Amino acid sequence: MTEYEIAKSGRISDALSAVADEENIDRERLRELVAAGRVIITGMARKHSRIVGIGEGLTTKVNANIGTSPDHTDMDIEIEKLKTAIDAGADAVMDLSTGGDIGAIRRLVLEKSTVPVGTVPIYESIVNVTRSGREVADCKVDEFFSVVEEQAREGVDFMTIHCGLVKRLAHEVAGRRTAGVVSRGGCFLLQWIMKNKMENPYYEHYDRLLDIAHEYDFALSLGDGLRPGAIADATDRPQMGELLVIGELVERAREKGVAVFVEGPGHVPINEIQANMMIQKKVCKGAPFYVLGPLVTDVAPGYDHITAAIGGAMAAWHGADFLCYVTPAEHLRLPSVEDVRDGVFATRIAAHAGDIGKGIKGAAEWDRRISRARAELDWEKAHDESIDPVRARKIYDKSPDDSEQLCTMCGEFCAIRGNMRSRE
């Protein structure tokens, strides 16, 4: 039985108990949410991984993407990124490697990661095909599925698969958008579908996929291959069309006892985020929503951790459950270790701001603790309560002549000290 089926049967598993304790939520209440498909539990595949719950009523989780590209294949750097992401507080990582020995990198990530690990198996399928001198469209159906099974066997906790990008949508999107298809997996499928004039194999053989997911109990992340890559393309017919297909696939996964969550945009203007969150929750019957950003403008390469934090905070507030980080390197290069750190912290800020907004138990209490420390000019405690104490301490510049440890922003004219004086 999968975790989802155990919850549906009315039983409370050890994994569910662990999540309930961490989230400070009643176990029976959590069991109901898991049984309803509104929360998924992941991280059971490897004993050294934290068990993580994602979905309604829980804190918003953060994913960090790592992995090689054809131009950067250094395994040590990717492992350093993994450690950096986890140290910075990422709740999950996805290994998106497409360069070097992909299998070896993934196995090392699975060995080293203390948080759930996700993948996008089409990458390995297509890399294998192109390395053997063939084209994307030459990938055989079995080559898509054998990779899924192999990765499941190795202990991958969740997989993003773009099952909803069906043939008619591929035709609808082709050449019609400002930025086309920007999902790498979506784009491989687009090429495969258009050249072969065949249906998306993951859709066509969805039951085969569900059988593997059921056998290994990994969570299926239904990828949004048609997510907008420009705000001009947001909430368009192809994006919405794919979401409607995904809604059907969510129900089919639940019927087979497979835990499922849904991937979402992308580039979305600020005034369309709330509607996007509402529609996904409605159409996908409350399935957890995993968003990539959303980025609220296209104009800020080099600062896309910020454009994504704006959209991510709003998305989380309006119901997104899982935020994929965006780093300052997005649109420009494979992220560096430093980019990974910046991306995780920016995304954690967005997640927390959203949690305050949606009233997650205990979220605003963290803010009260740091603010009380500030009001008492207790700098050590304020640094300790910071989301990144190392960075806070590094930037903090104590007023040189001040025994009361005022910062150099206001020095002796510190308003907090003025408050104290006004009460003297």
Place this chain on the structure above:
Amino acid sequence: MTEYEIAKSGRISDALSAVADEENIDRERLRELVAAGRVIITGMARKHSRIVGIGEGLTTKVNANIGTSPDHTDMDIEIEKLKTAIDAGADAVMDLSTGGDIGAIRRLVLEKSTVPVGTVPIYESIVNVTRSGREVADCKVDEFFSVVEEQAREGVDFMTIHCGLVKRLAHEVAGRRTAGVVSRGGCFLLQWIMKNKMENPYYEHYDRLLDIAHEYDFALSLGDGLRPGAIADATDRPQMGELLVIGELVERAREKGVAVFVEGPGHVPINEIQANMMIQKKVCKGAPFYVLGPLVTDVAPGYDHITAAIGGAMAAWHGADFLCYVTPAEHLRLPSVEDVRDGVFATRIAAHAGDIGKGIKGAAEWDRRISRARAELDWEKAHDESIDPVRARKIYDKSPDDSEQLCTMCGEFCAIRGNMRSRE
């Protein structure tokens, strides 16, 4: 006659024309907005300054705070910050100096700045008093107003004065909040009011202030001395009470022909921002709203340019007209030159995201241009269209073996190239 009075008289001034041209808005429509007090025009005081419009229907503007503190008094560094802020695209700067030769720094800023310059004159009043060995509460009424007049004569374009922090609110706030009063100006007035048991001198003698503002035609920024400094304090009775007083003061300024805008929070949770914007616009009869952040969480010192960008984007979308930047140094130290740059860009991103949301003419077109360049793999054009081309070029890492100039994120597996291939 002030610019405001000229507009009310039905005439279109050169300054108004300049703003209409820059904003691509009909002159008569703009004149109506200025005459209604919904837009202010600033920057007329010095011939070498850009004329800037702030308010309804215009692009959201960005202010950068510079200036010394008692612990950092290097004038050259502040001038470097001024240039950095303007180069990064700040629409205005405020000189908040409280250390060194404050008058000399301000005069240099006024001489060098090509954008409107604002100040908070109470700082100079109180610094003068404390340097003469007296206490904040010893500041005489004339010492508050002589500084205002001197700064106006020198060519300051707008001044933030905390006229709305009246005596009964000072009593109401004292000791009741998580973070007390965090506005420096507000805190000076709090001490002055509590010790002297007298009414706020800027409120008591508001007509005197309006007379000076009218004579020199500077815009009055009604400061929010009781802005929340912790999300736990947001939208509380003292903050709202001060806003109601400010609403009255807006009307009195308009009766006297003085252009006025209103300062706002502060630390505000994401779910309270829209209400804060709506209430200000309602209570202050459409006066332009100048917000400091808002910061959507207290827990992220070192990243407060990001927490403020989240809140600022939402605020701008919901009606804020002018965003004061927040730098990564906020709550920790006086900002460095690098902090200033990061703060301006983060805030410009927020302003632009808000402008897209509120449908400012031409805003989303910028996004279309960069996205079209991306879709064509025209990296030079994409960099040129970036909000910070220098940073985009610095981060961009071209795929080493690729004549088509793909970035290292995906290299040969670039989705954009896949789009092209799918059409082959």
